[in-house]
Amino acid sequence: MEQNRRRQILDRGGLEINWPGEPLLGSAYGEAEIEVVTQTIRESMDPTVGFGFICREIEEFEAAFAAYCGTADAVSINGAGTGLDMAMMCLDLEPGDEVICQSVNFRAAPMAIVGQGARWIPCEVDSRTFQADPEDVERRVTPRTRAIFAVHMNGLSSPIDDYLEIAERHPHPKHGPLKVIGDAARALGGGYKGQKIGKAGWMTVFSFHTQKNMTTLGEGGAIATDDTEVAKRLRQLRQFGGAEGWGSNYKMTKVQAAVGMVQLRKLDEMIESRRRLAKARDEMLAGLEELITPYEPQDCKHSYYLYTLLVQQAWAGKKRDRLMSILREDFGVNTIVANPPVHSTIPFLKQHTGDCSLPVSEEVAARLFCVAIHPCMSDADNEYLCAALWETVEKVRDAR
Numbered sequence: 001m002e003q004n005r006r007r008q009i010l011d012r013g014g015l016e017i018n019w020p021g022e023p024l025l026g027s028a029y030g031e032a033e034i035e036v037v038t039q040t041i042r043e044s045m046d047p048t049v050g051f052g053f054i055c056r057e058i059e060e061f062e063a064a065f066a067a068y069c070g071t072a073d074a075v076s077i078n079g080a081g082t083g084l085d086m087a088m089m090c091l092d093l094e095p096g097d098e099v100i101c102q103s104v105n106f107r108a109a110p111m112a113i114v115g116q117g118a119r120w121i122p123c124e125v126d127s128r129t130f131q132a133d134p135e136d137v138e139r140r141v142t143p144r145t146r147a148i149f150a151v152h153m154n155g156l157s158s159p160i161d162d163y164l165e166i167a168e169r170h171p172h173p174k175h176g177p178l179k180v181i182g183d184a185a186r187a188l189g190g191g192y193k194g195q196k197i198g199k200a201g202w203m204t205v206f207s208f209h210t211q212k213n214m215t216t217l218g219e220g221g222a223i224a225t226d227d228t229e230v231a232k233r234l235r236q237l238r239q240f241g242g243a244e245g246w247g248s249n250y251k252m253t254k255v256q257a258a259v260g261m262v263q264l265r266k267l268d269e270m271i272e273s274r275r276r277l278a279k280a281r282d283e284m285l286a287g288l289e290e291l292i293t294p295y296e297p298q299d300c301k302h303s304y305y306l307y308t309l310l311v312q313q314a315w316a317g318k319k320r321d322r323l324m325s326i327l328r329e330d331f332g333v334n335t336i337v338a339n340p341p342v343h344s345t346i347p348f349l350k351q352h353t354g355d356c357s358l359p360v361s362e363e364v365a366a367r368l369f370c371v372a373i374h375p376c377m378s379d380a381d382n383e384y385l386c387a388a389l390w391e392t393v394e395k396v397r398d399a400r
């Protein structure tokens with residue numbers, strides 16, 4: 001982006017919206033969502049109807065969500081955090097069992113592992129994609145490994161087929177091939193090898209939290225799977241065990257499901273808006289040597305839940321932090337680091353992993369930062385963010 005053009009854009013004024021680094025509403029809401037909420041409440045006000053759970057709205061939403069992911073089934077739940085717990089419950093973990101999961105991550109998946117009494121084995125990420133590095137995953141497999149917990153970081157698919165091969169190569173002595181479970185809380189609507197994220201692997205957990213690519217009134221989630229037996233188990237877990245084992249209450253509400261149908265119909269369009277903004281941004285930032293734009297492997301379709309940039313190696317740590325503070329102070333541009341390695345930054349998880357060294361993860365976390373992206377962002381705001389990034393990088397460069 002030429003200097004004159006940048007100055008022109010910055011002189012026009014600031015951002016139209018004071019975007020948080022990770023916007024507090026990730027999707028777009030409109031009249032259709034409002035109408036479906038009031039309509040569902042009206043219908044539920046009848047004492048012979050109520051907000052009862054086994055209802056048309058939930059069944060329709062689950063069928064539509066499974067069809068979207070291309071899976072045999074989908075089970076709606078009240079959030080991805082509980083969904084990850086449920087996924088771990090389906091493993092029937094025993095003390096000493098191990099589950100491999102990346103540390104550059106939100107804390108939810110490691111918490112789910114530890115919560116079910118297993119050992120969390122943190123692994124490194126690929127520094128271009130932020131996904132668990134298959135080679136490092138394989139190095140960490142032991143006879144006690146039960147599963148590979150693949151977190152589709154920041155909107156991009158992880159290389160699930162690579163993990164499935166590892167799972168076959170190193171079967172557990174009692175349980176057979178390792179299970180590959182996906183946490184796609186941040187990656188709904190992204191693609192992998194011509195299919196939607198959620199199709200590959202044993203089961204995939206999605207979030208409909210307010211910040212995610214779509215939301216069911218702020219909370220909610222779903223688990224997509226081709227394994228109909230596991231879907232049955234998940235339904236039992238979510239509703240007090242059904243007629244059989246243990247269970248609790250992890251249900252989505254009827255009103256959320258009704259809104260979910262509206263959001264799901266808009267989802268691909270919202271992902272396309274994110275992608276269009278991201279690609280325009282990639283172009284506007286091209287030539288800015290100190291910044292590396294998000295990588296999209298050929299077999300993946302990034303959903304750009306977050307637009308994750310890396311600073312060059314020499315700028316890791318202090319210079320990256322300086323860049324983030326100039327962006328905020330001089331240009332009103334908020335950014336976040338998603339995410340520092342949780343094995344070293346979350347005290348509870350640190351207690352469970354002890355002295356664990358993950359140099360690649362530490363370095364990646366010192367270089368990455370995320371700039372807001374949102375389906376409703378204007379081209380003018382997208383341009384402003386890029387002009388601000390150029391100017392800021394030049395300031396940091398000159399301060400050498």
Ligand SMILES: Cc1ncc(COP(=O)(O)O)c(C=O)c1O
Nearest residue numbers: 079080081106108185207208209
């Ligand atoms: C990667 C990841 N996994 C799981 C979760 C938890 O999702 P939920 O808020 O639906 O419980 C989140 C964030 O909210 C996340 O970013």
